[in-house]
Amino acid sequence: MKLMRVTAPEDVIKIINDNFTALAAESVPLDKSGGRCLAENIYAPEDVPGFDRSTVDGYAVLARDTFGSGEGIPAMLECIGEVLMGKKAPQIKEGQCCLVHTGGMLPEGSDAVVMIEDTESTGTLIQIFRQVAPAENVIHKGEDLKEGVLALSAGHRLRAPEIGMLASLGVSDIAVHRRPKIGFYSSGDELVDYHTGSLAPGQIRDSNAPALLYLASQMDADIEYGGILPDIFETFLEKSKSMLEKVDFLVFSGGSSVGSRDFTAKTMNELGKPGLLVEGIAIQPGKPTLLASCNGKPVLGLPGHPVSALNIFAIFGEKIINRLTGKAERTFHPTVSATLSRNISSRSGRTEYVRVKLQADKDIINAVPVFGRSGMMRTLAEADGLLVIPAESEGLRAGTKVKITLWD
């Protein structure tokens, strides 16, 4: 019989990068831009801050008026008033000072601020117990961002800090890549909707749909669920065609049988050129995965086994979504460092993903493998995350320091 041609995981990632690209740009308001990637360079339209500001609560002074002052020999300055927040500051002359709050505008004639705890007020005369250097406790106009500088480059993903920075610049609409729309079908004659109360013999509930839809919703994408496709090729192809027209990325959660897998592969080749690119991935669990490019749109066929389906979607589904959103590939990924609690052997030649539970024991975190067949839900819900064993490794010994990628 025909053997499955498997592709190494790193080659699958290369195929994803070579075949798919960021979606078109659109303009969105800043408060809807979180998680999106910039489709344009942003240059600072003005200086930030727009004026010299105090970084402390205190008195704005001419620094040289404080030179030589100290605990026992205070300088005495005349206070001319207070800088009101959000208002232009009054002007001061030599020998004068002005009360200023953190973030307040520096008065013309002053060049530094003495912290309030280093002063004492006696009516309109202020005693200064500490000398300050010019520019001390001041942030200058344009010191954060100078008008015209590149503030953020195209491709930068907008997190909370970037949103804050753009807001401070007065940028309220920005060009970002469109949010991907994912079409999702389950398939397999054994599947029934998960709301089904009582099952007939041989039936199982479609548990992959709600699990994968939630996973995808966490990845800055919109989802359209098309329901369960029957194992009838004409229906399969027709429904897939009309879904693919509406979406940017089509996902099949395969029936686990050879039949629905064959339908999926055949459909992928009919949906557009070049069609099927990956017939299987050298990864465990999740080997029977299909990937196609149909007229520039990615089409992914996931294995039916829940553990495999989630594993593949979390790795390659996210890579595809990142590609569509324009998110840059990262060389670093957050993990939890832990100590392996027992030996794990590994079939050589495949990258293995082992589910582990993390158990804290004082300052040590132990990674305890959760064993079970790939169809078993319980093993997934018990696991905190995944440990990767590279294809060339024959296994890992108890006590090895490992890095765990959390599920959530």
Added chain:
Amino acid sequence: MKLMRVTAPEDVIKIINDNFTALAAESVPLDKSGGRCLAENIYAPEDVPGFDRSTVDGYAVLARDTFGSGEGIPAMLECIGEVLMGKKAPQIKEGQCCLVHTGGMLPEGSDAVVMIEDTESTGTLIQIFRQVAPAENVIHKGEDLKEGVLALSAGHRLRAPEIGMLASLGVSDIAVHRRPKIGFYSSGDELVDYHTGSLAPGQIRDSNAPALLYLASQMDADIEYGGILPDIFETFLEKSKSMLEKVDFLVFSGGSSVGSRDFTAKTMNELGKPGLLVEGIAIQPGKPTLLASCNGKPVLGLPGHPVSALNIFAIFGEKIINRLTGKAERTFHPTVSATLSRNISSRSGRTEYVRVKLQADKDIINAVPVFGRSGMMRTLAEADGLLVIPAESEGLRAGTKVKITLWD
């Protein structure tokens, strides 16, 4: 002048845990439950799987009919047909077999499955080239979850695997803790809405609001933004009172001046008992943080400086939200292991959060500190994450292995 009474970060967390608790339970459909925490134990209402299933594509057999068979001496079995997916399987007798797909129901009379690659079909006679043991390639009724067992405990957070597990059990509505609603005000007379085009002298745009609203939206909470409060105590108190009635958690992004800080503290003591609990946190940046409990509801006063505000909300704001959603405290947190690129000194006595940029250099990831004043946006947008220097440390040397918590 009065010194700020600061609380150690670990004591602030204790105060949060002691004063706030999970919100009431509500019933939600499974496909809206992602990220929420169970408010009930879930017991399996039925066996999963509900019938003995094949885990491979092959022939269902009586294992002892294959004993002794091998490459050169195949067993010959009569094929009585095929198990249709989602249908009850036909019955087999000794000497017979039946084609079955992955996930298909095991025929009555069989107890194992021979993989299709170990067989050859010659009409209705099937040659079996490999013996199988009883139960081989079979998952038994209830092997994943037995009817009546505790499937998930109250407090468990629902991720994709849990949603899949509950769907496979036919659980479609579940009791989870209510999603917190956060009320949010900015304050400070120097602030104007970030949509403002041209600024008057002394004004700055309210950049914290959009940044913090996005951060909060990432934490499974709903947000109501109330706008910018003027530095007028009566307005401050009245608006805060009416907002607190509608929400579960009230957040002030403070003006940076002493004035708005005083108003926030005074308001907290008027909003409900016991009032102000924390007047400052021994943390850098973010020291001037206020925390109150007002009739059981948390009220947080963030510093006005953008870096401080984001830092505090990412740490303590999230802790409060987790508490309200019923999410269990975790002893492990994902980080990126990196090598510090230069010496960092630290003022002793305060936990310091240093912004760092991560730079991959072959297999090494370098953590490069991004220095800048706490008001500077640019330093935040340049940083990938935060490095924590404990209060008792005097600093870290270049070359030290460090763990970085990513911003996103």
